[in-house]
Amino acid sequence: MRDYEGRDGIMQFGGMSVTDIAEEFGTPVYVTDEARLRENYRSIYGEFSKYMDTKIHYACKANTNLAILRILEQEGSGIDAVSIGEVMSCLKAGFTPDRIMYTGVNVSNEELKAVSDLGVMINVDSASELERLAKINSDLPISFRITPGVGSGHSDKVITGAKGSKFGIPEKDIIKTYLRAKELGFDIKGIHAHIGSGGLVSEPFTDVMEVLIRTTNELKDNGIDLEFIDMGGGIGVPYRPNELEMDVGELAMSLTDMVLEETDVKTLILEPGRYIICDTTVLLTKCIDVKDAGVKKYVGVDAGFNTLVRPAMYDSYHHVAIGNKFGKACTAKYDVVGPICESGDYLAHDRALPDPEEGDIVVVYNTGAYGFSMSSNYNSRPLCREVLVNGGKAELIRDSELIEEQWRHQRIPERLIG
Numbered sequence: 001m002r003d004y005e006g007r008d009g010i011m012q013f014g015g016m017s018v019t020d021i022a023e024e025f026g027t028p029v030y031v032t033d034e035a036r037l038r039e040n041y042r043s044i045y046g047e048f049s050k051y052m053d054t055k056i057h058y059a060c061k062a063n064t065n066l067a068i069l070r071i072l073e074q075e076g077s078g079i080d081a082v083s084i085g086e087v088m089s090c091l092k093a094g095f096t097p098d099r100i101m102y103t104g105v106n107v108s109n110e111e112l113k114a115v116s117d118l119g120v121m122i123n124v125d126s127a128s129e130l131e132r133l134a135k136i137n138s139d140l141p142i143s144f145r146i147t148p149g150v151g152s153g154h155s156d157k158v159i160t161g162a163k164g165s166k167f168g169i170p171e172k173d174i175i176k177t178y179l180r181a182k183e184l185g186f187d188i189k190g191i192h193a194h195i196g197s198g199g200l201v202s203e204p205f206t207d208v209m210e211v212l213i214r215t216t217n218e219l220k221d222n223g224i225d226l227e228f229i230d231m232g233g234g235i236g237v238p239y240r241p242n243e244l245e246m247d248v249g250e251l252a253m254s255l256t257d258m259v260l261e262e263t264d265v266k267t268l269i270l271e272p273g274r275y276i277i278c279d280t281t282v283l284l285t286k287c288i289d290v291k292d293a294g295v296k297k298y299v300g301v302d303a304g305f306n307t308l309v310r311p312a313m314y315d316s317y318h319h320v321a322i323g324n325k326f327g328k329a330c331t332a333k334y335d336v337v338g339p340i341c342e343s344g345d346y347l348a349h350d351r352a353l354p355d356p357e358e359g360d361i362v363v364v365y366n367t368g369a370y371g372f373s374m375s376s377n378y379n380s381r382p383l384c385r386e387v388l389v390n391g392g393k394a395e396l397i398r399d400s401e402l403i404e405e406q407w408r409h410q411r412i413p414e415r416l417i418g
């Protein structure tokens with residue numbers, strides 16, 4: 001897990017004291033370190049591209065803040081998008097359509113039309129989607145998502161590649177669906193699979209690559225030559241203090257070796273979301289209340305599962321520290337809980353913390369991926385701010401929502417007024 005420096009007992013983030021950031025922008029606030037974001041992109045791109053032509057399609061579902069998208073656009077990234085909203089956000093951030101690939105599931109005809117009209121390549125998820133797309137436009141470059149029969153992830157809820165999954169073309173239908181696409185006149189470019197999210201071992205990635213390679217070669221025997229293999233995302237990051245990183249350099253060497261040795265495919269596409277953005281960001285939240293409930297002690301903070309849902313939704317571990325008592329000796333164990341009216345509203349369970357007090361700044365680590373992007377208005381709480389830090393300076397990249405904005409699309413029928 002990435003850790004930070006303390007200065008006079010205050011945690012430093014992107015060259016700033018977390019207490020200064022919290023004071024200037026309020027809490028809760030997501031804070032992203034621009035330098036780390038650029039470094040993460042460069043590191044994964046560098047590891048793979050030294051062996052073969054590689055395109056990194058950042059999975060923007062992890063975080064679609066426009067400033068973050070701009071930075072990745074500048075770095076040369078492509079995009080994995082799953083909705084018309086994501087596609088349009090990326091266009092707004094300066095990506096050209098040819099750098100975006102759309103991989104949706106259960107996509108409506110309206111969305112298929114909107115995405116293809118924008119000139120974005122579609123990764124087709126089912127035989128039915130193919131037929132529906134053909135009626136819209138069959139003169140398009142496309143790729144297919146297959147169900148590889150290999151799944152991996154930090155929770156069952158995020159495993160997508162296992163046999164029987166709702167995602168992709170099942171093995172028995174793959175060749176005939178590609179042949180059908182050829183018959184319909186599509187320009188077939190590639191093959192895609194995504195095993196799931198947050199894996200920290202390399203085997204599932206090499207396993208899925210074997211399936212992709214085998215299928216690519218079967219397609220070749222059937223007269224279909226592919227330009228790229230897209231092996232999805234899913235590379236995990238360590239969330240716990242003693243957890244080890246995956247050796248991405250070694251993974252890059254073995255995967256590219258497999259593709260170059262066993263196929264004629266020249267381009268490899270990867271869709272990392274978490275790997276690029278996760279450890280660039282911390283969530284700062286303020287301690288509002290400290291409670292000793294006898295059998296348990298609580299630190300009550302101003303961020304709940306409306307702000308960060310991963311612990312409540314997946315039982316995910318996020319490391320927490322008290323930013324203004326950084327490196328101080330821990331005094332007892334606490335649950336860190338939020339303001340949402342449900343007992344499942346927690347950020348952390350049983351964490352040793354140094355004498356928490358009202359006003360302390362609690363720092364939640366590794367919140368760049370699926371943090372803000374999964375936040376909600378539950379309990380009518382406004383979405384929070386996002387800040388970008390770079391070289392000791394902080395800039396607002398999303399203001400907090402006004403309560404009034406939660407009403408902007410609601411209507412009270414005339415008959416209920418008065």
Ligand code: LLP
Binds near residue numbers: 275
């Ligand atoms: N490509 C496809 C087709 C995907 O569905 C996903 C993630 C990715 C790439 C990026 O996966 P990553 O590199 O970020 O693992 N909300 C969950 C994670 C859901 C991931 C969904 N698909 C979480 O908070 O852990």
